[in-house]
Amino acid sequence: MKIVRFGDSALLLNFEQKIDEAINNQVLSLYKQLQEIKEVTFLIPAYCSLTVGFSENTSFKTLSKQIEELNSKSQSTDLELNSKIIEIPVCYQTPYALDMNEVSEKTGLTQQEIIDTHCQETYKVYMLGFVAGFAYLGSLPEQLFCPRKEEPRKEVLVGSVGLAGLQTGIYPANAPGGWQIIGRTPIPTFNPKAEKPTLFKAGDAVKFKPISTSEFEEIEKRVSSNTFNLEEYYG
Numbered sequence: 177m178k179i180v181r182f183g184d185s186a187l188l189l190n191f192e193q194k195i196d197e198a199i200n201n202q203v204l205s206l207y208k209q210l211q212e213i214k215e216v217t218f219l220i221p222a223y224c225s226l227t228v229g230f231s232e233n234t235s236f237k238t239l240s241k242q243i244e245e246l247n248s249k250s251q252s253t254d255l256e257l258n259s260k261i262i263e264i265p266v267c268y269q270t271p272y273a274l275d276m277n278e279v280s281e282k283t284g285l286t287q288q289e290i291i292d293t294h295c296q297e298t299y300k301v302y303m304l305g306f307v308a309g310f311a312y313l314g315s316l317p318e319q320l321f322c323p324r325k326e327e328p329r330k331e332v333l334v335g336s337v338g339l340a341g342l343q344t345g346i347y348p349a350n351a352p353g354g355w356q357i358i359g360r361t362p363i364p365t366f367n368p369k370a371e372k373p374t375l376f377k378a379g380d381a382v383k384f385k386p387i388s389t390s391e392f393e394e395i396e397k398r399v400s401s402n403t404f405n406l407e408e409y410y411g
Contacts, residue, residue, distance in 0.1 A: 177189055181236055186229075189206065189243065193224055195342065203225065207226055210243070215230050216228060216388070262382050264363060266385065267359055275357045291358075299313035299314060301376045304374065309365055309375070331351070334350050335361045336406065337359040341410070346361060349366060349383040363375070370404070
């Protein structure tokens with residue numbers, strides 16, 4: 177781990193620069209522990225880095241020493257991250273699976289094999305980024321590895337589920353994007369007006385569940401009419 181200054185009131189923790197679950201666990205371990213330090217003003221975890229904001233009541237040198245001590249302890253003990261598992265319903269059918277044929281051509285898998293393979297894994301939320309609430313999930317089974325589209329779309333619909341390299345993700349809002357879209361969820365994953373705006377946080381686990389177009393439309397109607405209760409849906 178390397179600690180560098182990040183402006184006047186923040187520092188950046190850099191780990192080995194690659195997407196790796198063990199490295200990300202180390203990031204999340206420190207993320208969890210640093211929440212207990214009152215001088216820490218904000219924390220932004222990523223794949224292999226952690227941005228730490230601090231108040232004027234501490235200094236770069238003092239906080240760096242605290243972090244080094246915490247990191248040393250976290251490497252010598254098994255920290256329980258207490259990840260929760262969130263099941264996301266996805267319709268993998270037309271008209272939601274915009275790139276299913278392209279993914280099938282690139283992977284050599286049938287549509288049903290793509291769906292089955294995508295749903296068999298439990299994915300880790302490595303980080304949030306790109307747009308508010310966008311969760312980078314990984315890692316995909318190797319047989320689903322697929323490059324981004326050569327020409328990104330100007331707009332990808334909210335709820336679209338895509339693939340890119342070893343990652344999968346859900347668009348939390350209408351946004352431009354180049355991921356290969358294989359389905360769509362009717363579940364809202366981001367609400368800026370809610371007390372907890374994002375459905376996901378770094379360290380959570382996600383599973384996908386296939387649903388029919390009629391099931392999609394039923395949930396979508398409830399969301400549109402404000403009769404869909406996210407907490408009730410997840411018990």
